[in-house]
Amino acid sequence: MNTIILRTIAPALTALMIIFSLFVLLRGHNEPGGGFIGGLIAASAMALYGISSGVQAVRRALYFHPVTMGGFGVLMAACSGIPSYINNVPFLSGIWWKVPLGDGEYFDLSTPMIFDIGVWFVVVGAITAIMLTLEEAD
Amino acid sequence: MADQNLISEAMRTTPTLLAEWKILTPMLAPLVLAAVSLMLRQKDRWQFHIAVTAALIAMIGSGFLLFDIIIDGPQSLVMSGWLAPFGIAFTADSLSAIFAFVASLVTLLIILYSPADVDKAATKSGYYTLIMMLLVGVNGSFMTGDIFNLYVWFEVMLISSFGLLILGGKKIQLDGAVKYAFLNLLGTTFFLIATGLLYGVTGTLNFADLFAKVAASEATGTLATLSILFLFAFGIKAAAFPMYFWLPAAYHTPRVAVSAIFAGLLTKVGVYALIRIFTIVFPDGNGAAFELFGVIGGLTIIIGGLGVIAQTELRRMLAYLLMSGVGIMMIGISIHTQLSLMATVQYTVHSMLMMTGLYLLSGVIGRMAGSFEIAKIGGIVMQNHFVAIAYFGLALAAMGLPPFSGLWPKYMMLMAAFEQGYYWLIAAILTGSLLTIIGVGRASIQMIWRGGGVNTPDGQYEARGKRLEGKQLRIMMLPISIIFVLTLWLGISPNTLIRQSDLAAYDLLNVEQYIEATFGKGEHIE
Numbered sequence: 198m199n200t201i202i203l204r205t206i207a208p209a210l211t212a213l214m215i216i217f218s219l220f221v222l223l224r225g226h227n228e229p230g231g232g233f234i235g236g237l238i239a240a241s242a243m244a245l246y247g248i249s250s251g252v253q254a255v256r257r258a259l260y261f262h263p264v265t266m267g268g269f270g271v272l273m274a275a276c277s278g279i280p281s282y283i284n285n286v287p288f289l290s291g292i293w294w295k296v297p298l299g300d301g302e303y304f305d306l307s308t309p310m311i312f313d314i315g316v317w318f319v320v321v322g323a324i325t326a327i328m329l330t331l332e333e334a335d
Numbered sequence: 336m337a338d339q340n341l342i343s344e345a346m347r348t349t350p351t352l353l354a355e356w357k358i359l360t361p362m363l364a365p366l367v368l369a370a371v372s373l374m375l376r377q378k379d380r381w382q383f384h385i386a387v388t389a390a391l392i393a394m395i396g397s398g399f400l401l402f403d404i405i406i407d408g409p410q411s412l413v414m415s416g417w418l419a420p421f422g423i424a425f426t427a428d429s430l431s432a433i434f435a436f437v438a439s440l441v442t443l444l445i446i447l448y449s450p451a452d453v454d455k456a457a458t459k460s461g462y463y464t465l466i467m468m469l470l471v472g473v474n475g476s477f478m479t480g481d482i483f484n485l486y487v488w489f490e491v492m493l494i495s496s497f498g499l500l501i502l503g504g505k506k507i508q509l510d511g512a513v514k515y516a517f518l519n520l521l522g523t524t525f526f527l528i529a530t531g532l533l534y535g536v537t538g539t540l541n542f543a544d545l546f547a548k549v550a551a552s553e554a555t556g557t558l559a560t561l562s563i564l565f566l567f568a569f570g571i572k573a574a575a576f577p578m579y580f581w582l583p584a585a586y587h588t589p590r591v592a593v594s595a596i597f598a599g600l601l602t603k604v605g606v607y608a609l610i611r612i613f614t615i616v617f618p619d620g621n622g623a624a625f626e627l628f629g630v631i632g633g634l635t636i637i638i639g640g641l642g643v644i645a646q647t648e649l650r651r652m653l654a655y656l657l658m659s660g661v662g663i664m665m666i667g668i669s670i671h672t673q674l675s676l677m678a679t680v681q682y683t684v685h686s687m688l689m690m691t692g693l694y695l696l697s698g699v700i701g702r703m704a705g706s707f708e709i710a711k712i713g714g715i716v717m718q719n720h721f722v723a724i725a726y727f728g729l730a731l732a733a734m735g736l737p738p739f740s741g742l743w744p745k746y747m748m749l750m751a752a753f754e755q756g757y758y759w760l761i762a763a764i765l766t767g768s769l770l771t772i773i774g775v776g777r778a779s780i781q782m783i784w785r786g787g788g789v790n791t792p793d794g795q796y797e798a799r800g801k802r803l804e805g806k807q808l809r810i811m812m813l814p815i816s817i818i819f820v821l822t823l824w825l826g827i828s829p830n831t832l833i834r835q836s837d838l839a840a841y842d843l844l845n846v847e848q849y850i851e852a853t854f855g856k857g858e859h860i861e
Contacts, residue, residue: 268373275367281415285350288359289415 207249214242222317223310232313236320243325252332255325263326270318277311347416347855355412357403358425360396361435361474365389369467379458386446386463393470394439401432401835409842409852411480419854420544424480426853430680430839431477434607437684438477441599441691442470444814445592448695451810452592457502465502469495469596476604480853481541482530482616485608486523489572493519496601499593500585511588518581522571529564532557533616543853545616546846562617562624566631569612572605574658575665576635582658583642587650587707591698594650598657599691603683606664610679613668614843620671628669633763635662640770644777649697649707652778653690656733659767660686666760667748675751676840681832682744685825689732689741692818696726699811700782702803709778713787717796719803721812723783725819730779732822734772740825743833 218238225231247255259266278289286292289308296304368389375381403410404427413422427435446466453462472492479485500512534540536557537548552558567578574582582602586594617624639659646652660682667679697707699722704712716723732739745764752760781789787797803811825832842849 262376264376265374268370268376270370271373272367272370275363275370278363281351282353282356285352287347287351287412287414287416288356288363291415 203249207245211242211246214245215239218242218317222313225313226307226309232316233320235313236317237324239317239321240324240328243321244328247329247332252329255329259325263322263329265322267319267322267326270315270320270322272315273318274312274315277308277315280308345418345421347413347418351412354403355410357396357400358410358412358427358478361393361400361439361478362471364392364396365467365470365474368392369464369471372464372467373461376459376461376464379455382458382463383446383450386449386467387443389467390439390443390446390470393474394436394443397432397435397439397474400427401429401436404429404432405835405838408848411852411855413480413853419480420539420541423484424541424543424853425478426480426543426849427478428839428842428849428852429835430607430610430843433680433684433835433839434603435474435477437687438473438600438603439470441687442466442473442596444817445596445599445691445695448595448698448811448814449592451807452590452698457590460502461498462502465495465498466596469499469600471495473600473604477607480543482533482545482612483540485611486526486530489523489526489604489608492601492604493523496597499596500589502593503590505588508588511585515581515585518571518578522568522578525564525571526568529561529568532564533561536561541853542611542615543846543850546618546850549616550618558617559623562613562620563627565612565617566609566624566627569605569608570631573602573609573661573665574605574635575631575661576638577631579635579638579658583646583651583654586654586657587648591650591694591701595691595694595698598653598694599687602657602661603687606661606679606683609665609668610676610843613671614676615846615849618846625669625671628665629757629760632662632665632669633760635659635665636763636767637662637770640767640774643771643774646774647709649701649709649712649778649782650694652709652774653693653697656693656771656775657686657690659771660690660733662767663745663748663764666752666764670748670751670755670757670760672751672755673837673840673844674747674754676843677833677836678744678747678751680836680839681829682748684832684836685732685740685744685822688818688821688825689729689739692725692729692815692822693733695811695815695818696722696729699803699808699815700726702811704782709781710789712782713785713789713791714796715783717786719808721816725812725815726779726783728819728823730775732826733775735768736772738823738826740822740829740832742826743829
């Protein structure tokens with residue numbers, strides 16, 4: 198797809214979609230969203246970029262190989278259960294830290310969030326890897 | 336205060352001890368290390384070491400778990416602090432721990448064999464990662480405490496096995512993989528349907544919870560149908576008689592190390608699932624299930640034995656040998672006494688070791704002779720005495736002859752059948768053994784003693800294939816020698832295994848401890 202309109206607008210749209218995917222990822226615990234759906238949005242962003250600018254551009258933009266990202270995600274999700282050990286609760290129990298932001302505001306950091314980010318990486322990595330391979334085979 | 340009561344009814348309030356984490360190691364260690372190895376895909380030298388570490392930790396973890404279970408009874412850990420029927424439970428009794436221990440050991444041995452069989456390209460495509468994920472799925476299936484998660488672990492195992500099966504991408508592999516994938520997906524679909532229906536009838540999927548709920552349920556007709564659906568679904572996985580076609584079609588296509596891990600682990604998980612479901616969910620067989628087990632088991636033994644005689648390709652012959660063993664395990668579930676279940680557990684452990692050994696050895700023999708066709712193989716004893724001795728020993732173990740480990744479980748199974756008066760099952764086991772002896776014995780005469788391929792005159796020796804260089808032969812023979820020594824040890828001094836299997840059979844027939852472990856002592860809520 199080599200239309201000049203798509204090529205011009207795709208990088209901007211890709212950036213927007215990735216920001217949106219991060220937004221969906223982070224609101225996921227209490228509201229609709231989460232790692233899986235956020236990851237799908239980010240993967241579609243990669244797809245859009247791939248269609249407009251080619252596979253090589255996506256690989257350069259990702260820097261890491263998508264499969265490596267997937268592996269990192271599995272590692273992160275598996276390790277999100279480890280802090281439960283220090284708190285003497287069973288594996289994968291949700292543990293929350295309140296990170297003060299000043300002015301009496303707190304940021305809720307938690308193990309479910311780490312798990313979700315792991316899922317995000319797995320989904321982005323796996324879908325992008327499949328997509329890029331298919332695209333390259335053409 | 337009311338809130339606090341509500342929470343303590345659904346959530347665990349007591350602290351978790353380090354010892355309770357042991358149950359996770361057989362899954363968690365390979366999972367984490369598989370993720371690491373996936374990230375380090377390009378560093379092909381590290382992959383082997385990562386995989387060895389993973390299997391070793393899994394083995395040690397399940398070994399310690401087994402000690403705990405022997406002393407304290409079944410162990411359980413429910414994820415993220417929920418109490419049993421709501422939370423995701425891992426519950427291990429002696430059966431789970433023994434199987435997980437042997438499965439991790441077998442995986443370790445296969446990983447040790449792998450450098451001789453797996454090239455750089457396959458390593459970079461994730462061979463070791465897939466092996467570790469396979470171990471995660473297998474150990475997860477052994478440890479899980481509810482049916483839905485059993486399904487999930489089955490899927491983990493299946494997906495890894497698909498990957499391993501097509502790694503290398505030869506035409507014959509894709510052919511085998513299509514048959515394998517189709518029939519196994521059919522099996523898991525039936526499994527999922529049966530699980531959904533079971534949930535509809537009882538409202539729970541936790542093994543410990545199901546025990547009481549199924550017994551109290553009035554929908555006996557539906558449950559009887561469900562038990563047959565489960566039998567069918569796991570029968571496909573275990574490669575029992577009418578559903579076995581995928582196994583001989585697929586197991587000879589991938590590289591030898593992959594065949595070996597499939598033969599050692601995959602069908603055994605199907606057998607494990609059958610044992611578990613038909614001792615805790617349907618402990619009285621719900622109608623005709625146990626009779627059906629006997630019929631299927633008997634036919635599997637005989638068809639497997641006939642297959643052993645009929646096959647002319649070494650690895651296909653071993654596939655039928657494996658199948659014939661599955662029949663014996665199914666007969667043990669059918670008879671359903673302490674002695675027969677003990678023999679089943681013992682036979683499964685024996686079969687895991689022996690089949691892995693034989694498949695690995697088939698790789699050595701195939702490499703020496705340059706072919707897997709029995710007609711073309713010859714003169715093994717002239718090329719290398721050790722290979723010949725190892726084959727001879729493992730063949731004796733497979734036939735169930737002394738002094739190797741196959742003797743005792745078969746003998747005990749015969750005793751169990753005799754006690755309960757199942758004379759035709761005795762006939763089936765003995766006929767199957769006879770067929771196996773003829774088939775494996777003939778193959779060993781041809782491959783080991785004959786000088787060369789078919790029609791080589793007596794007393795002449797013609798070298799075929801290529802000589803294996805010392806280093807490679809050592810890598811390949813190390814795991815085989817370990818298996819040889821283990822089967823010999825289990826044959827000469829079977830008491831250790833007999834005691835463990837006896838304990839496992841006791842746990843299976845007296846599930847109170849399993850249920851108590853899952854729900855936590857005194858915390859059972861109605």
